[in-house]
Amino acid sequence: MTAISKEERTARQGSDKCFVPNIVLITLSLGLLMLLWSVDSVSIAPNRIVPGSGFMLWQALGLPGALLVSVLIAALAALALTPQKRFYSAQLIIIALLLLLMPFGLMVAGALLIEPDMPQARLGVSGGFWCLLFVMLLALVEVRLRLKLSRLWPALLLCFVAAVWWLCALSWLDHVALVQEFKARDAQFMRALQQHLVLVGVSVSLSVVLGLALALAMRRFSRLNRLGFALLNFVQTIPSLALFGLLLAPLAWLASQVPLLARLGVSGIGMAPALIALVAYSLLPMVRNTYTALDEVDEATLEAATAMGMRSAQRFWQVRLPLALPVLIEGVRITAVQAIGLATVAALIGAGGLGTFIFQGLGQAAMDMVLLGALPILVLALLVDASLGALAERLRPEGMQ
Amino acid sequence: MIELIDVEKRFGGVAAVEGISLRVPSGKVCALVGTSGCGKSTTLRMINRLIAHDGGEIRLDGQPIDSVDPVQLRRRIGYVIQHTGLFPHWRVARNIALVPRLLRWPKERIEARVAELMALLGLSFDELAHKYPHELSGGQAQRVGVARALAGDPDILLMDEPFGALDPLTREKLQEEVARLQSSLHKTIVFVTHDMDEALRLADHLVIMRAGRIVQQGSPLALLRAPEDPFVESLLGGLERGLKQAALMRVRDHMGSLGPSLPSASRISIDASLRQGLSIMLRDHAERLTVVDGKDVPVGELSLRRLIKETQWEQPTSP
Numbered sequence: 001m002t003a004i005s006k007e008e009r010t011a012r013q014g015s016d017k018c019f020v021p022n023i024v025l026i027t028l029s030l031g032l033l034m035l036l037w038s039v040d041s042v043s044i045a046p047n048r049i050v051p052g053s054g055f056m057l058w059q060a061l062g063l064p065g066a067l068l069v070s071v072l073i074a075a076l077a078a079l080a081l082t083p084q085k086r087f088y089s090a091q092l093i094i095i096a097l098l099l100l101l102m103p104f105g106l107m108v109a110g111a112l113l114i115e116p117d118m119p120q121a122r123l124g125v126s127g128g129f130w131c132l133l134f135v136m137l138l139a140l141v142e143v144r145l146r147l148k149l150s151r152l153w154p155a156l157l158l159c160f161v162a163a164v165w166w167l168c169a170l171s172w173l174d175h176v177a178l179v180q181e182f183k184a185r186d187a188q189f190m191r192a193l194q195q196h197l198v199l200v201g202v203s204v205s206l207s208v209v210l211g212l213a214l215a216l217a218m219r220r221f222s223r224l225n226r227l228g229f230a231l232l233n234f235v236q237t238i239p240s241l242a243l244f245g246l247l248l249a250p251l252a253w254l255a256s257q258v259p260l261l262a263r264l265g266v267s268g269i270g271m272a273p274a275l276i277a278l279v280a281y282s283l284l285p286m287v288r289n290t291y292t293a294l295d296e297v298d299e300a301t302l303e304a305a306t307a308m309g310m311r312s313a314q315r316f317w318q319v320r321l322p323l324a325l326p327v328l329i330e331g332v333r334i335t336a337v338q339a340i341g342l343a344t345v346a347a348l349i350g351a352g353g354l355g356t357f358i359f360q361g362l363g364q365a366a367m368d369m370v371l372l373g374a375l376p377i378l379v380l381a382l383l384v385d386a387s388l389g390a391l392a393e394r395l396r397p398e399g400m401q
Numbered sequence: 402m403i404e405l406i407d408v409e410k411r412f413g414g415v416a417a418v419e420g421i422s423l424r425v426p427s428g429k430v431c432a433l434v435g436t437s438g439c440g441k442s443t444t445l446r447m448i449n450r451l452i453a454h455d456g457g458e459i460r461l462d463g464q465p466i467d468s469v470d471p472v473q474l475r476r477r478i479g480y481v482i483q484h485t486g487l488f489p490h491w492r493v494a495r496n497i498a499l500v501p502r503l504l505r506w507p508k509e510r511i512e513a514r515v516a517e518l519m520a521l522l523g524l525s526f527d528e529l530a531h532k533y534p535h536e537l538s539g540g541q542a543q544r545v546g547v548a549r550a551l552a553g554d555p556d557i558l559l560m561d562e563p564f565g566a567l568d569p570l571t572r573e574k575l576q577e578e579v580a581r582l583q584s585s586l587h588k589t590i591v592f593v594t595h596d597m598d599e600a601l602r603l604a605d606h607l608v609i610m611r612a613g614r615i616v617q618q619g620s621p622l623a624l625l626r627a628p629e630d631p632f633v634e635s636l637l638g639g640l641e642r643g644l645k646q647a648a649l650m651r652v653r654d655h656m657g658s659l660g661p662s663l664p665s666a667s668r669i670s671i672d673a674s675l676r677q678g679l680s681i682m683l684r685d686h687a688e689r690l691t692v693v694d695g696k697d698v699p700v701g702e703l704s705l706r707r708l709i710k711e712t713q714w715e716q717p718t719s720p
Contacts, residue, residue, distance in 0.1 A: 298489075300482060300484050300486045301486055301487075301488060301489070303451065303482070303486065304480070304482060304485075304486025304487070304488075305486075305488070306451060306475070307449060307451055307475055307480040307482075307486075308475065308476070308480065308499050308500055308503070308549070309472050309473070309474075309475035309476030309500060309503050310472075310499075310503065311472050314503070319488060322490050323488075323489070323490060
């Protein structure tokens with residue numbers, strides 16, 4: 001026993017000595033460096049309507065600030081040359097640091113670039129800044145995989161970063177255009193966020209229940225199998241906007257014919273058609289994953305359950321379902337992330353949600369308003385993705401890892 | 402007692418097994434042997450109704466199995482399969498406790514039973530009870546599989562190639578273990594194998610199957626002595642048959658009395674098999690061996706000439 005572990009240890013040390021440079025991280029950080037020194041990081045506009053003028057990193061942060069950021073990113077690349085575990089840990093710290101420094105960078109930029117006599121001036125966030133955010137998220141994923149961390153930790157880190165950003169935005173980032181857009185309509189934002197969450201929550205829970213039922217029915221009656229999947233695949237090919245449109249006439253007619261439904265809030269536009277469409281789209285990934293999950297459970301294990309004298313209900317609840325659960329939760333994760341994105345379109349038929357800002361902003365050519373809708377959707381999707389992913393990981397029975 | 406009377410199973414009109422009749426008295430071990438696809442697994446799985454038989458009758462202790470609820474029936478029958486079929490999401494202790502839990506035994510009784518079985522199979526409770534199946538070695542996992550099958554204290558044990566996936570050393574060890582357990586537990590066992598040595602070692606009753614039918618059945622020695630056709634003979638080892646037969650015979654039943662002087666410097670234990678005796682004779686160039694008891698005291702002699710003269714290799718104390 002000890003001999004083996006000693007051998008393993010020396011083998012591991014041996015493999016540590018011939019490191020393979022992490023090409024992914026090196027490429028990402030060097031590319032990012034080039035972008036940061038060649039693309040605008042922020043822009044300043046005198047008011048909401050006039051397009052702003054861009055500023056480079058060293059103009060926004062001052063030379064010392066720009067150098068600090070560059071050194072941190074260069075360190076990321078340098079550590080990736082001879083990657084070992086503690087280097088990856090260091091990279092994790094650098095990534096977290098950069099993410100946390102970003103709102104403070106905006107503060108510095110605001111102080112450096114905005115003259116006191118321009119109260120209407122707005123600080124816009126431009127390409128360089130977004131690249132930094134995007135590359136940091138990618139690097140975080142890469143480092144997580146290398147450190148073999150559970151998905152839970154990056155999710156917690158992102159939550160922490162988001163909280164810091166939120167605090168900064170509320171207290172010090174008044175000049176940032178996004179914050180101004182938010183402060184101008186915070187009640188509206190909160191309502192839209194709530195509507196979005198309701199749309200996603202209700203449609204996902206409905207499709208989980210329906211999907212489970214449908215998958216079970218398909219398993220039992222194999223004839224239903226082909227028909228079901230054909231139908232769900234067909235629904236998936238209809239463009240979302242068209243589906244909303246298609247539902248408009250029949251639902252309006254239904255509501256006019258059945259007063260009870262009308263009283264329940266069913267109409268051609270609004271929540272009802274949005275929910276129906278979202279559920280219709282969510283069913284395919286849900287059913288497909290549930291079906292596969294239940295189907296992939298090892299036949300020998302199930303036969304053993306029968307042979308030991310388990311009744312079919314016992315076998316389902318105690319063996320098949322627990323063993324299928326991780327894959328099943330993956331299905332919920334995919335469905336939820338997809339629904340968060342799709343719910344955006346629901347704004348077009350009056351169901352509200354964060355899509356409202358996107359379409360309003362597009363109409364008014366106010367990109368910051370578009371961002372006010374798009375950014376929370378992105379954050380929401382990332383959070384749901386990470387937390388459900390972590391849940392699936394946790395539920396995976398240890399014997400199956 | 403397990404009785405199969407003219408049992409038949411058809412898959413889509415084609416007979417998978419046909420005219421199977423055999424009887425395993427209580428406390429005896431029966432091995433079903435044959436090439437792959439000969440219907441031996443199907444036959445086994447009909448006994449606990451994993452597969453329903455289409456014709457004939459299967460009785461346990463005189464009771465036709467189709468007169469009992471299949472779930473109740475299976476809880477009375479232990480079942481061991483090749484790849485253990487342990488539940489990967491349950492720890493060892495919970496896996497073993499499966500049938501007692503289904504039988505709704507009280508908690509203390511289940512705990513005591515799990516500990517007892519783990520001890521019986523040489524599994525350390527402290528070390529292994531809280532591990533998951535994937536953390537076990539192949540041999541340990543199969544021991545847990547056997548423990549799980551025995552947990553509800555069934556009278557009958559069915560084993561479908563129980564040691565087929567193990568390396569030869571582990572397999573041999575587990576075979577010994579099962580033989581040792583059987584000598585104290587006296588279960589009625591039916592097992593399927595394609596390993597003839599395993600069948601010869603463990604079985605009281607050997608059933609040779611081909612293409613869904615029984616070709617020959619009887620005690621291992623009876624079959625070795627008089628295989629019915631070339632197929633059975635080749636299954637029984639062809640030219641090696643004599644040695645396989647010798648492996649089943651004990652020195653104690655074939656030794657002569659000791660003369661005034663020791664017949665040879667080469668010694669053999671009284672509990673060894675004739676096959677081992679022949680091996681020592683070849684190794685030491687000795688026609689005669691000194692048979693010693695457990696305390697290394699000479700008690701007799703084993704003579705090659707005498708063994709060869711026993712043209713009809715008599716069956717020792719018949720089981």
